[in-house]
Each structure stands twice: as structure tokens, then as C-alpha cells.
Amino acid sequence: MNALDRWSRVDQYITEKLIPHDSVLEQVLSTNRQAGLPPIDVSAAQGKLLQLFVRMQDAKRILEIGTLGGYSTIWMARALPVDGRLVTLELDPRHAEVARANVSLAQVEGVVEIRVGNALEQLAKLEEEGAAPFDLIFIDADKPNNPGYLKWALRLSRPGTIILGDNVIRGGEVIDEASTDPRVHGVREFYDLLAQEARISATAIQTVGSKGYDGFVLGIVNG
Numbered sequence: 001m002n003a004l005d006r007w008s009r010v011d012q013y014i015t016e017k018l019i020p021h022d023s024v025l026e027q028v029l030s031t032n033r034q035a036g037l038p039p040i041d042v043s044a045a046q047g048k049l050l051q052l053f054v055r056m057q058d059a060k061r062i063l064e065i066g067t068l069g070g071y072s073t074i075w076m077a078r079a080l081p082v083d084g085r086l087v088t089l090e091l092d093p094r095h096a097e098v099a100r101a102n103v104s105l106a107q108v109e110g111v112v113e114i115r116v117g118n119a120l121e122q123l124a125k126l127e128e129e130g131a132a133p134f135d136l137i138f139i140d141a142d143k144p145n146n147p148g149y150l151k152w153a154l155r156l157s158r159p160g161t162i163i164l165g166d167n168v169i170r171g172g173e174v175i176d177e178a179s180t181d182p183r184v185h186g187v188r189e190f191y192d193l194l195a196q197e198a199r200i201s202a203t204a205i206q207t208v209g210s211k212g213y214d215g216f217v218l219g220i221v222n223g
Helices: 005-018 024-033 044-057 071-076 095-105 119-126 143-155 171-176 182-196
Strands: 063-064 084-090 114-116 136-139 162-168 200-210 213-220
Touching: 005 044, 005 119, 005 200, 024 071, 024 095, 024 171, 044 071, 044 136, 044 143, 044 162, 063 071, 063 119, 063 143, 071 084, 071 095, 071 114, 071 136, 084 119, 095 114, 119 143, 136 143, 143 162, 143 182, 171 182, 171 213, 182 200, 182 213
Parallel strands: 063 084, 063 136, 084 114, 136 162
Antiparallel strands: 162 213, 200 213
16 A cells, blocks of 8 residues: 555544544535645644644634645635634635535525735735734645735734635645746745745644645744
């Protein structure tokens, strides 16, 4: 058995033991596949982790940068109170259309707002509208823009806000200074900014599983 097969089987074991069967979430993933969306949703175990962060933070206002088909959106939205709000940003109108249908299927449309367009422009609009501060911010979009997303996340946060970033290990490529991959460059600049930024305390966790070898950045905005 190769490493990926073993990691995937362990993910399956975790899911069977700790995550109740959910026909809605399974339908969401099926819909995403049928729509031809890239298979880059978080795993079920990772979705549950995001949901637990929302609960631990007692979050009422969430910002997600990168919607795709809304799978992670639904995981987090389900942990919000009825007066909560999750704003999620998606560049691709077709992806957003799929996400809206999925959010409706999961019956969380009352707390979810999907905004379509360039994320950096949308973040500026959120600031103009006075939408901040958010209690939890999840960054999971195009990696070359990760440094810009982090700068905006800090502007739209408050002391105590949790900031999470996905896909920050990239199969170990993050340590390759000679990489020509703009995604790796974006992640490395993301780390550099975290290292220099006094407003946030952060660490990173390497993960393995059905999504391969990757990891999360976890940070909290300082007082």
C-alpha cells in the first residue's frame, strides 16, 4: 500500500468513527463533480475541523475567501447562530452558481452571502461597507494572492479573530526557494508576512490524508 492509499484509508476511518453520515454534504460533493468543478474541496475531517473552530470561537461573523462549490462554506455556516453571517468570495460565476444551489440544499442560505468577483476588490468593498470585524477568516483561494488576502484579513479583523489558511505546505514544495511555481511563491510570501507581522501570532500544521500532503496556517490576531 502506498502512502496516499494509507492516508486516504485513515481519513476514511476517521470519517466513519467521528463524522456522522450526511446525505446533504455527499450530494454537495456529487453536484460539484457533475458540474466539473476541480476536486479541491476540503476533506470531511477538515470540514469538521473548520466547524469546530467556528464553535470554539463562538463566531457570529465569518469571512471565507474562496468558495468553490460551497462545501467548506456549509460546514462553517451550520455552526452559526440564526443571526450569524458568513460572507464568501468567489471569482468564477459558474462556481458561485453551483455554490448557491448547494447552500440552498443545505438550508443555510439565511446566513450565507456569496459575492462574485475579484476577491481583492470584494475585500475593499467589504471595508467600505463597514462589514468588519469578522470573528473567523478562512483563506482558501488562489495562492499567488495569499499575501494580499492576509493583509486584508488583518484589516477586517479584531483582537481575537482567528485567521486560517489552507494549502500552505504544497507537498513540501514550500521549502523550495528555487521553485518557479507562482503558488509556492505566494505561500512563501504569506509565511514571510506572518513572520514579520506583529499583529498576528501563528503556526502551521502539516497534514496528510485523502487530499495528499499539505497543511493549514492557524493564527490569532493579537490585542
